[in-house]
Structures are given as C-alpha cells and as structure tokens.
Amino acid sequence: MSEHTNKIPDFRKYLIEQERSQYTIAKYIHDAKVFLEFADKRTINKELVIDFKAFLGERYAISSANSMLAAVNHFLKFIGLAELRVKPFKIQRALFVPEEKELCRNEYLRLIEAAKQQKNERLMLIVETICATGIRISELKFITVESVGTGRAEIKCKGKFRTVFLPPQLCKLLNKYIKKQKITAGAVFITKNGKQLDRSNIWRDMKKLCSLTVVSPQKVFPHNLRHLFARTYYSIEKDLSRLADILGHSNVNTTRIYTIESGRTHARQIERLNLVITT
Numbered sequence: 001m002s003e004h005t006n007k008i009p010d011f012r013k014y015l016i017e018q019e020r021s022q023y024t025i026a027k028y029i030h031d032a033k034v035f036l037e038f039a040d041k042r043t044i045n046k047e048l049v050i051d052f053k054a055f056l057g058e059r060y061a062i063s064s065a066n067s068m069l070a071a072v073n074h075f076l077k078f079i080g081l082a083e084l085r086v087k088p089f090k091i092q093r094a095l096f097v098p099e100e101k102e103l104c105r106n107e108y109l110r111l112i113e114a115a116k117q118q119k120n121e122r123l124m125l126i127v128e129t130i131c132a133t134g135i136r137i138s139e140l141k142f143i144t145v146e147s148v149g150t151g152r153a154e155i156k157c158k159g160k161f162r163t164v165f166l167p168p169q170l171c172k173l174l175n176k177y178i179k180k181q182k183i184t185a186g187a188v189f190i191t192k193n194g195k196q197l198d199r200s201n202i203w204r205d206m207k208k209l210c211s212l213t214v215v216s217p218q219k220v221f222p223h224n225l226r227h228l229f230a231r232t233y234y235s236i237e238k239d240l241s242r243l244a245d246i247l248g249h250s251n252v253n254t255t256r257i258y259t260i261e262s263g264r265t266h267a268r269q270i271e272r273l274n275l276v277i278t279t
C-alpha cells in the first residue's frame with residue numbers, strides 16, 4: 001500500500017470544497033486509487049508517474065487515459081508533488097464522430113415514441129427536456145415548478161450560474177405533468193417519495209427504450225441528448241461562442257467537440273467539393 005493512501009479522505013474533502021460535482025469527485029477518487037495501487041510501496045517519483053502513463057496508454061482508449069491522467073495530476077498537486085505531473089497524450093481533434101455513436105433526430109423521435117408507448121410520461125419528458133434545453137442530467141434538479149412558470153431555469157454548476165430558457169411548448173407539457181402529479185413547488189422530476197432522481201436510474205430507463213426501437217443502446221444515454229441539442233443549434237445559428245454560453249462551457253474548444261457531425265455528413269461535404277474530374 002502506498003504511503004499516500006491515507007490522503008484520499010482529505011483529497012475527497014478538498015474536491016467537495018472546490019464544489020466539484022459528485023460524478024467528478026467519485027471519478028477523481030477512483031482514478032487516484034488506481035494510481036496508488038499501481039505505485040504500491042514504491043516511491044512516487046517522475047519515473048513512476050511516466051510508467052503509469054504508459055500503463056494507461058496500453059490498457060485504455062486515449063481519451064479515457066487522458067481523463068485518468070487529469071485526475072492523477074490533480075491528486076499529485078494536492079499532496080505537494082505538482083512537479084511530478086505529466087502531460088496528456090496528444091490527440092488530433094476528431095473531424096467527425098463515429099456513426100455508431102451519433103444519436104440523430106429520427107432516433108431521438110423514436111425514443112420519445114417508445115417512452116410514450118410504455119406510458120412512462122416522466123421519462124418521456126426528461127428526454128425531451130434535456131434535448132430541448134441542452135442541460136446536463138445533473139442539472140435536471142433546476143427544472144422546477146417555479147422555472148416552468150417563468151420559462152427560465154437558473155442553473156448553478158461548477159461554481160457558475162447561467163440562465164436556460166425553456167421553450168413554450170416544453171413549459172406547456174411540463175405544466176400539464178406538474179398538475180397531474182400534484183407537484184406544488186421545487187423540482188419537477190422526482191421519485192414517488194419526493195426525492196431527487198438518481199442519474200443511474202434515468203440511464204437504465206433510457207436503455208430499456210432501445211428494446212422497443214431499432215436505436216443502438218450505445219447511442220442512448222443522457223449526455224448524447226445534449227450533443228444532439230448542440231449540433232442542432234449550431235446547424236441553424238452557426239454561433240459557437242453563443243452555444244458555449246448556453247451549454248455552460250468555459251472553453252469554446254469543448255463546445256466545438258459537441259458540434260462534430262457524423263462521418264457520413266463529413267463524406268457528403270467532401271463529395272460536394274467536386275474535385276474528382278476524370279470519369
């Protein structure tokens with residue numbers, strides 16, 4: 001066991017004080033533990049951290065390895081070993097998203113229809129709310145009776161505040177649901193006991209919809225609805241900085257990833273250049 005294993009509880013407390021999301025805290029703690037297990041009883045030095053980077057590169061996709069390195073770099077800084085941090089793997093920015101991972105509008109419509117067939121109105125409205133506003137699943141709690149009344153949700157995430165506009169048609173649907181469920185105040189999407197919904201349950205319920213459609217399960221998860229919102233908005237407005245504000249991104253480069261289209265679309269764009277002359 002590494003000598004720094006006992007620093008994990010303090011690291012968790014530090015992340016909480018930094019107002020990191022529950023998901024981020026859980027991930028950083030997990031990744032720090034993976035690193036400490038790799039280190040075992042060895043002294044933590046630059047050579048060991050570089051070895052760990054190579055270890056991740058051999059066993060994980062590059063994006064996953066970089067995500068873990070980011071967490072470990074944070075941990076190293078926390079324990080006073082900032083000089084041991086390593087650079088992430090270099091990745092060429094993707095020109096298009098693999099078609100097997102892109103959720104298109106028609107597939108989204110099929111998911112809505114499947115939820116309607118199951119008479120799962122809450123799930124149907126959750127899917128529509130995320131996709132129509134671009135919010136994160138963790139931000140569903142800010143969709144309240146009060147925000148539906150004003151058509152604006154005031155969202156706090158990662159220490160930042162932003163206002164999200166709710167489309168009138170969405171407000172109309174949510175108002176009907178609120179009255180039917182006799183919800184008088186607070187979050188709209190709650191359990192029968194009035195508690196906040198667990199994101200893993202929403203994830204699981206969305207996956208169940210796939211059995212009623214021809215939509216691949218690997219495309220169906222809440223964050224992909226956020227990506228569909230981003231691509232749809234950008235295809236109409238072509239305003240990346242505005243979209244970044246709507247999504248709550250600090251860096252436009254993050255937003256640019258959300259607007260990447262499928263390989264099929266990219267291929268059509270290249271074909272329209274009409275630069276192959278001979279027949």
